[in-house]
Every structure is written in C-alpha cells, then in structure tokens.
Amino acid sequence: MPSLNIGSPFEGENGRIFSRRDFDTISKLIYRESGNVLPLGKATLVYSRLARRLRDRNVETFSEYISLIQQDHLERRKAVALLTTNHTYFYREDHHFDHFRDHLRDDLIRRAKSGEMIRFWSAGCSSGEEVYSLAFTLLGPERSTGLQLAQGKFAFLASDLTDSVLETGRAAIYPKVGLAPVPAPLRNNWTKDAGDTLQIADPVRKLVRFRRLNLLGDWPFNKTFHVIFCRNVMIYFDEPTKEELVERLAACLEPGGYLYIGHSERLPGASGRHFEMVGKTIYRKRDA
Numbered sequence: 001m002p003s004l005n006i007g008s009p010f011e012g013e014n015g016r017i018f019s020r021r022d023f024d025t026i027s028k029l030i031y032r033e034s035g036n037v038l039p040l041g042k043a044t045l046v047y048s049r050l051a052r053r054l055r056d057r058n059v060e061t062f063s064e065y066i067s068l069i070q071q072d073h074l075e076r077r078k079a080v081a082l083l084t085t086n087h088t089y090f091y092r093e094d095h096h097f098d099h100f101r102d103h104l105r106d107d108l109i110r111r112a113k114s115g116e117m118i119r120f121w122s123a124g125c126s127s128g129e130e131v132y133s134l135a136f137t138l139l140g141p142e143r144s145t146g147l148q149l150a151q152g153k154f155a156f157l158a159s160d161l162t163d164s165v166l167e168t169g170r171a172a173i174y175p176k177v178g179l180a181p182v183p184a185p186l187r188n189n190w191t192k193d194a195g196d197t198l199q200i201a202d203p204v205r206k207l208v209r210f211r212r213l214n215l216l217g218d219w220p221f222n223k224t225f226h227v228i229f230c231r232n233v234m235i236y237f238d239e240p241t242k243e244e245l246v247e248r249l250a251a252c253l254e255p256g257g258y259l260y261i262g263h264s265e266r267l268p269g270a271s272g273r274h275f276e277m278v279g280k281t282i283y284r285k286r287d288a
Contacts, residue, residue: 017061017062018043018047018051018062019062022062022063022066023038023040023043023046025066026038026046026050026062026066026079026083027046029066029069029070029076029079030079030080030083033076033080033214033216034080034084034161034214034216035215035216035236035237035238035241035245036083036084036236036237037236037237037238038083045083046083049082049083050062050065050079050082050083053065053078053079053082057075065079077163080161080162081161081162081163081164084161084162084236085236086126086127086160086162086165087126087232088126088127088129088130088232089129089178089181090129090132090133090174090178090179090180090181090182091133091181091182091183092129092130092133092181092231093231093262093263093281094181095279095280096229096231096260096281096282097133097134097137099279099282100134100137100138100227100258101137101140103278104227104258105137105138105140108138108226108227109138109149109152112149112152112153112154113152115153116153117153117154117155117223118153118154118155118226119154119155119156119157119223119224119225119226119227120134120154120155120156120157120225120226120227120228120229121156121157121158121159121225121227121228121229121230121252122134122156122157122158122159122229123159123213123215123228123229123230123233123249124159124160124161124215124230124231124232124233125158125159125160125165125166125169125210126160126162126165126169127165127168127169128158128165128168128169128170128172128200128208128210129174129178130158130229130231131156131158131169131208131229132169132172132190132200132204132208133182134156134227134229135156135190135204135207135208136182136186136187136189136190136204137186138154139186139189139190139203139204140186141183141185141186141189143189146189146190146203147203150203150204150206150207154207155207155209156207156208156209157208157209157211157221157225158208158209158210158211159210159211159212159213159215160210160212160213161212161213161214161215163212166210166211166212169208169210170210172199172200172204172205173194173197173198173199173200174197174198174199174200175196175197175198176196176197176198179191179198189201190203190204215233215245216241216245219248219252224252224253224254224257225252225253225254225257226253226254226257226258227257227258227260228249228252228253228257228258228259228260229260230245230249230259230260230261231260231261231262231265231281232262232263232264232265233245233262234246234261234262234265234268235262235264235265239268239269242268242269242271243268243269243270243271246259246267246268246271246272246274247271247274250271250274250275250285253285254285255285255286255287256284256285256287257284257285258278258282258283258284258285259275259282259283259284259285260281260282260283261281261283262281263280263281265281267283274286
C-alpha cells in the first residue's frame, strides 16, 4: 500500500475513505486514552491497522468506526491496542540485568530474608519477556537457591494497556529462539521444554501478576516498589506526559529504589531532581 496523501481524502481498499479529519480524530483519541503521540507520518500505519478492524466489524467507513469507538469502550480498547507498539524480547538491553545482578540482587535478597516484602514493577510489560528476564536474574543460576528464593518475599507486577499481550505473558509460552539471549544456566533452570517452545517454569510464573493498567489513569495500589522497569514506553509520549509519568513513578519508588528506562530515553524536565544517575539509563531515587 502506498503512503497516504493525507492532505486530501484517501480511498483505500474496498473504497473505504480515510480523510485528514479521520486521522486527526483518531490521533486525538489515542493520545487521550494512552498518551501515545501519532504524528502525521503514521497515517499509513493507522489506516492499515484499523482497516482490518473495520472489516471484522463489518463497518463501511472510518467515520462510522470513529463513532463506534467513541461510544463502545471495549472496541476503543481494541483500537488503542492495534495502534500501540508492543515490541520486546528477552534480555533486551542486557546491561540493565547485569546491573541488577551485580549491584541490587544480594541486598534485596538479604532484605527479603529479614522479612521485608520486595516489590518489582515492569510498567509497560508487553508480552512478559522483560519481567521474566528480571525474575530469572533474581532467582539466579543455582537452582536450589533459586527455588528457596521463589518461596520468599518477592512480588512482581507486570502491567500493560493491551489485553492480548497480557494473555501471552500469563500463558508464559515462547518460541525457543526467543529465549536464545537468556544466559544458558538461567534458561535451563527456569524454563520447561515444550517441543518448539519453552514454557516459563512454575516457580517463576507464580512470582508475577499480570494486570491491565493505563499509565495515564489511576494506579490501584498503595505500596511502593524497590525496582521499576519502564523502558521504551516514554518514546511514544510528548514531553508533558513524560514528565508527569516520571513524577508519578518517583512517588511509587522507595527511597534508594531504582528506575530503569529505555536506551534512547531521558528523564524529562524537572523530574530528574528525584534521581541520581548510576549507570546507562539507570537511576537511583534520592534518599528522603
């Protein structure tokens, strides 16, 4: 499909018209619902992803579909999901897991053994590869030790806006090739062979709760976290949204807790005052 000339109405397959007004309305709706910014250069993507949904719903025009998603919150969720990027993989930006292993793991284990509940949050977890990579790193390469840790006071929250990727995370079954970046001792300890796939082992799965959560909406918890991974989420936001998000993340971190963000992201505006940089895109919350 050629790029859209969105300055004038575009007639796509089956005669469906996609106008600049349609694009602007959808772009504003997605921004309001998710914080994601859809620049005009994404018009082709918007058209191609939503055209399939129009066919599925037997809707003839984009204007009719817009009316539908404005009234039907479940269909609106599906539209937001279609226009949200969910790319991830195991051990992405592996220096973050190395830092956690070398600088945080032992202290957090000691604190858990003394009775403190240690909480982790993968904010924008997509299909679960990030949170499972972190849990692998916590449990470690010695299986007997890891099994003891899995019974300890550790809790992982994995949240995302998209229902389908959360279901993938809960199922915890991935292609073998997808787990290739995981260090072999961790992969051998914490996955089970299932033919062409690997399933995350039960001790790991039981540590993780997957929940649908809009980072722009209410956060239904009142506990603070020791570690937050919020990586490659802010790249889709504008500056005010980024700053508001980081302020809220800072409020949810224990003093001395750690925030990990994506390789191309930075702490925006005045939100950086809460943190000191301790590594590449790794930030420690300043003590109170």
